[in-house]
Amino acid sequence: MSKPASLDERPEFARARQTQMTLSDLKVACANCNLREICLPAGLNPAELAQLDKLVNTRKKIKRGDALYRSGEPFDAIYAVKVGSFKSRVTYEDGRDQVTGFSMAGEILGMDGIGQEKHNCDAIALEDSEVCCIPYTRLEECSREVAALGRHFHKVMSREIVRESGVMMLLGVMRAEERLAAFLLNLSQRLAARGFSPLEFHLRPTREEIGSYLGMKLETVSRAFSKFAADGLIAVDQKHIRILDVNALRDIYAHHVH
């Protein structure tokens, strides 16, 4: 969800940052975006990318704690996270709510709104963030013209379905520590895919938000962190996490000894 300061020195990172600095304020351009391999443009050829660039024409900055959109608002665009991270949250009639996901750079937000033409959850920035706006009607048109884009958008939606059924599994059959291990490993893997360290990172969400996502109370999250730390699997200092023993975490997640 964020990078430790030490990572700034990695060469591929300096390059990416530079690219971003020189272009981001001039023009939105997927073709030059450092996220193009993991975001909507993944797998498109240069000509197709050019089409996509005509589609994605605006950016939007969202301050920490502010909403990108809220449940019930009319749906007209999906969003790609450019910088920062978000939580998605559905609120129930009686006021209770549940975090249904965390989104980081390159991930797509807002697909829940297509079905009813209004948003079905709140998307709240966990830090000062920036998104690329993708107007839905133009995405539709483009998908018809560029087959690869339409196909890839289907894939993105399908993967969201698969992701959610993974969370159902988590909530339905796993115990507290298994859930947290799954969460940490998932985070680790997504950070790695973005060139960040998979073993040391800064947690953006609070214990309460993590708990809401994992279907447990913040105290239970805290206790599970402490347990992992006591067992030498991770080092915890507030939101700063270091994974010391990935395999042990995987065992907890996958082996299910009890």
Add this chain to the structure above:
Amino acid sequence: MSKPASLDERPEFARARQTQMTLSDLKVACANCNLREICLPAGLNPAELAQLDKLVNTRKKIKRGDALYRSGEPFDAIYAVKVGSFKSRVTYEDGRDQVTGFSMAGEILGMDGIGQEKHNCDAIALEDSEVCCIPYTRLEECSREVAALGRHFHKVMSREIVRESGVMMLLGVMRAEERLAAFLLNLSQRLAARGFSPLEFHLRPTREEIGSYLGMKLETVSRAFSKFAADGLIAVDQKHIRILDVNALRDIYAHHVH
């Protein structure tokens, strides 16, 4: 998930059955299907329907307990339930599994496979069933030619995302009886949309399958049924359910007094 015998006498039903009888063995035809208002064709005009009919050209019968597809199999089609019902089930590495959904007539199955080009769960028939096969590559082509179809398919996928986040809510924040009330009300509403009685029906899944879906053990499901029956909310006779007090069920589901 099924209709009580008494419903067979309803006139709109007899008509639907007749239509089905005369056409189903001759030719697959969405335009004449009694499910066209709730299935993939919903909202298409006659010309567009004709296009869709060229796409959906085969049916498949699945016997009770058999799989329509299994996790890991290559993905090449999605399916619309024509007759019967299915459960979707994801199996975890250690053998534990979770039912992620139940599908009834008119509902679309298999969209989880698009993202990785292989199926991500098992779809098992809960009774002798029949599906319409929709080859995915042809669906893609068709979606490009018929804008309304592409749009509607996006909606179907989006609604699956929303459905799953509803289940996450259920698993993450509700207690056992709230979950079962939510399940019964959801079932009731979907049956009503298909012209069946929303107040009296036959449950297809076992207590264990219901429990797996709701993240609880079969004994807990059974106890919750008994509690509802004792309180006069429903009448239970094995799989036969009669809802006696919808509002009380809604209160349990929505009010969350505890």
Add this chain to the structure above:
DNA sequence: GCGGGGCGTTGACGTGCATCAATATGCTGG
């Protein structure tokens, strides 16, 4: 620099549901 509120940790205790077990009931296939 200091006060205050948000966040995190830890302990003590309670409870909702899982687990284990016994029995009843109903399908299903020979």
Add this chain to the structure above:
DNA sequence: CCAGCATATTGATGCACGTCAACGCCCCGC
């Protein structure tokens, strides 16, 4: 039609996690 197994119900007991509470840390604004 009956044997055998899957399914369902119900009770007794245990435990994982929720709840309640106290306290410390950190950060932010004044």
